[in-house]
Amino acid sequence: MFKDRFEAGERLAERLEKMGPFEKPIVLALPRGGVPVAYRVAKRLHAPLDVIIVRKLGAPFNEEFAIGALVEGEPERIVLNEEAVYRLGVGKEYLDRVVAKEREELHRRQKMYRGEENPIEHLSGRTVILIDDGIATGYTMKAALAAIREQHPAQIVVAVPVAPPDTLSEMERLADEVVVLETPEPFWAVGAHYERFDQTSDEEVIDLLKKGKERTEE
Incomplete structure (x- = not known):
């Protein structure tokens, strides 16, 4: 503790x-x-x-459960929990939507924490x-x-x-x-x-x- x-x-x-x-x-x-x-x-x-700014990709109906993550970089990288995506039946439309939402927050934090530096x-x-x-x-x-x-x-x-x-x-x-x-x-x-x-x-x-x-x- x-x-x-x-x-x-x-x-x-x-x-x-x-x-x-x-x-x-x-x-x-x-x-x-x-x-x-x-x-x-x-x-x-x-x-x-x-x-290093990383955003969790939350599952449908339970955003605390990670089905993957988005990490800053050139290009940005997406790491998916393929098993969870399959088991929960997560479709492309939902993934695109949650990635877009977390990308916006990732960019906000980049700008706030350190400007243009990477x-x-x-x-x-x-x-x-x-x-x-x-x-x-x-x-x-x-x-x-x-x-x-x-x-x-x-x-x-x-x-x-x-x-x-x-x-x-x-x-x-x-x-x-x-x-x-x-x-x-x-x-x-x-x-x-x-x-x-x-x-x-x-x-x-x-x-x-x-x-x-x-x-x-x-």
């Missing part, structure tokens, strides 16, 4: 610090909840902090430490990993405070290293493992990214 995302980030940073030093590390967070966690990690590792175009030869506040289905993380891998980083490290055991083998296949502090079973939801799990605001994301940038420029 973690007090909040910042405390989870401190504990994650302690584990990662013992694994280093890393080759030209950059910390990428999945916003919004991953940013407070990643901020503490970036601070401890003296690494730049940025975000950090995933500058990852070649670097160690990318990819962070979220936890993993549930893993589809947003998988989409981010696919986009990052195409940029030929030296190493990809997935680091999260909490995740269900059955997602770890898939993460280990897609990343070079996986760091998870807690793997409870049964696993109910990421938020169940935090005493405080308030929604992270856009303003908080912008503030933490600004602080992270100022620190690396000092």
